[in-house]
Amino acid sequence: MNESPALEATALGKRYGSNWALRDCTLTVPAGSVTALVGPNGAGKTTLLQLAVGLIEPASGAISVFGHDPRAEPLAVLPRVGFVAQDHPLPRRFTIGETLRLGRKLNPSWDDAVAQRRVDELGLSRRQRVGTLSGGEQAQVALTLALAKRPQLLLLDEPVASLDPLARREFLSGVLRAVTETGMTVVLSSHIVADLERVCDRLVILANGHTQLVGPIEQLLAEHRLLTGPRTDAAAVARVHQVIRESHTERQTTLLVRANGHVYDACWEVHEVDLEEIVLAYLGTTSAAARVEAPAAVAR
Amino acid sequence: MIWVGWRQQRVETLIAAAMLAVLAGVAIPVGVHMASVYSHEGLAACAGSANPAACANSLGSFQLRFNGLNVLFTWSTIVPALAALLLAAPFLADLDNGTYRLYWTQSITRRRWIVTKLTLSVVASVAVAGCLIALATWARAPLDHLNGRMSTNAYDTEGIVPVAYALFVLGVAVAIGALWRRTVPALLVAFAVYVVGRAFMDSWLRQRLLSPVKTTWLANGSGPNLNQTLVINQFISDKHGHELAGFAGGPCIRSSGVLFSHTSICAQPHALGTHVYMTAVYQPASRFWELQGVEFGIVAGIGMLLVLAAAWWTHRRIA
Structure with missing residues (x-):
């Protein structure tokens, strides 16, 4: 790829007081990908996205968007980035029409046809006041504002967290449709893993301010396996594969491993795992001894 | 914007x-x-x-x-x-x-x-x-x-x-x-x-804000017109404008040109003879813009x- 990546973080850190919200975070978001940024609350997802759009300044390391520093060159970054903050803040006293006018006034690349089409599809009227809309509708209006900017990179911070399942589905469909139409890069953060697989092709797991896992979802699904077998020590397996999580009952041992090639040992029953299990396994390791191994997973 | x-x-x-x-x-x-x-x-x-x-x-x-x-x-x-x-x-x-x-x-x-x-x-x-x-x-x-x-x-x-x-x-x-x-x-x-x-x-x-004007005059004579001024203090004094102690009732306050008489001295300063003076400390009306400016x-x-x-x-x- 000759163009710089949509988003690139190098040893990125952000500290609030003595608390590191994000620490030593290195990751690349290739242009054209749809990345899910997953982690529990307080993992640093919001911090990372706000750093990307220049709302906050890194304490250490660097972040660049299409090769530009968002803080140093806001006007090289902002017009190319659509950002929907957590809880999708909107001026509540504005009508939808005024909100779109706001977008037109503040964005040179504004496409009113896109905005109008989305408002029509949502069954909303330009005269409705934003404050009277439901949470799902407000999220959609905020997304409309971001999409009509015709961004090359769309950053969504917990866009569906406050929505009911139906509104969640509709919102993600809107994102998916915009992606297929324009080929834009998307990074969306979430602590809900369900639904993400349908929309995203890459996964970043963040916990306690560190990246735990980064990679294409398809590859991650192929690499991770659940092994069950008679109770035993995990050490033998750990010599070849990376053990993410182990649990033992009286007779049985269950390991979730990131397999280094095929698992040949016949004493293990090998199962495929789904995305949610992988995410939970990695989030579980943050408090376990296996955390020491986590940075190795990052340095892929 | x-x-x-x-x-x-x-x-x-x-x-x-x-x-x-x-x-x-x-x-x-x-x-x-x-x-x-x-x-x-x-x-x-x-x-x-x-x-x-x-x-x-x-x-x-x-x-x-x-x-x-x-x-x-x-x-x-x-x-x-x-x-x-x-x-x-x-x-x-x-x-x-x-x-x-x-x-x-x-x-x-x-x-x-x-x-x-x-x-x-x-x-x-x-x-x-x-x-x-x-x-x-x-x-x-x-x-x-x-x-x-x-x-x-x-x-x-x-x-x-x-x-x-x-x-x-x-x-x-x-x-x-x-x-x-x-x-x-x-x-x-x-x-x-x-x-x-x-x-x-x-x-x-x-x-x-501005150092005020201080004027002393004979109590039974005619003093300055304090009508439109900002009077900060007004009292019975000696010739040099030092307040004379012992006059209970405090200073005689002028407001809108009316002398409010708290004490008989205020009302009839001449009763004390010719050696009693009045002193006024005030901002003259001409300083309106200067004061406003500061x-x-x-x-x-x-x-x-x-x-x-x-x-x-x-x-x-x-x-």
Whole structure:
């Protein structure tokens, strides 16, 4: 790829007081990908996205968007980035029409046809006041504002967290449709893993301010396996594969491993795992001894 | 961005305009009426020089009759302050409820957002104060002609200091709001700061802004005309202007040319013979603009510094 990546973080850190919200975070978001940024609350997802759009300044390391520093060159970054903050803040006293006018006034690349089409599809009227809309509708209006900017990179911070399942589905469909139409890069953060697989092709797991896992979802699904077998020590397996999580009952041992090639040992029953299990396994390791191994997973 | 900024403070600006309209609705009819009474009774001739006895009655009743206008404008000094609080609110609300994240991630710099919003607030606040000044100066003209403009009810609504206080309140509100990011508490604290600051200036600091004039004269002789001045202190003294101790009842206060006699000495200073003197410490009426200028410089200066501090803090510190 000759163009710089949509988003690139190098040893990125952000500290609030003595608390590191994000620490030593290195990751690349290739242009054209749809990345899910997953982690529990307080993992640093919001911090990372706000750093990307220049709302906050890194304490250490660097972040660049299409090769530009968002803080140093806001006007090289902002017009190319659509950002929907957590809880999708909107001026509540504005009508939808005024909100779109706001977008037109503040964005040179504004496409009113896109905005109008989305408002029509949502069954909303330009005269409705934003404050009277439901949470799902407000999220959609905020997304409309971001999409009509015709961004090359769309950053969504917990866009569906406050929505009911139906509104969640509709919102993600809107994102998916915009992606297929324009080929834009998307990074969306979430602590809900369900639904993400349908929309995203890459996964970043963040916990306690560190990246735990980064990679294409398809590859991650192929690499991770659940092994069950008679109770035993995990050490033998750990010599070849990376053990993410182990649990033992009286007779049985269950390991979730990131397999280094095929698992040949016949004493293990090998199962495929789904995305949610992988995410939970990695989030579980943050408090376990296996955390020491986590940075190795990052340095892929 | 100007349209967006205006749209955000449109309601607040209209409320401020409505406050002015209510004030004008009362002051204009009364002002017209007062001006006609003033010219009809030929009171203009009574102003200035020591009131001739013939004027005393009609002047007294005129002052009494239109004292309501004094009261009205004394209270109206609060209008620019309330307007400035209202006009600070859109800026604070954006920081409070997180909508700044929306504006700062459109294709404009946060610097432009801050400058536009604060400039609109400042301009609107100054305009409200300016309207009050115009209204007060016009409506109070006969009263000012008689009493001068050094008393607080005229001084606080005319000249240029109302603009200064509007900027002061705005500055305090946006500075507290930028630090605290809670709209309503910030506005309440700003209002309290305004009330305290204003009381401090009216009752203590203003008299000391310029070094006052001190005049001593023979108590039974004729002294200076203190009618339209800002009298800071007046007392029985010796020839050199040192206060004579032992006169219970304190200094004799002059107000609107009337000597209030708390003690018999005040009423009849000549009873003590020719060696008793009166001393007055005051700001002469001719210093109106000079005083206003100094007070404006201090109060508006603090206000604008606070606005700039809020802008800087918002630009550098808020994420």
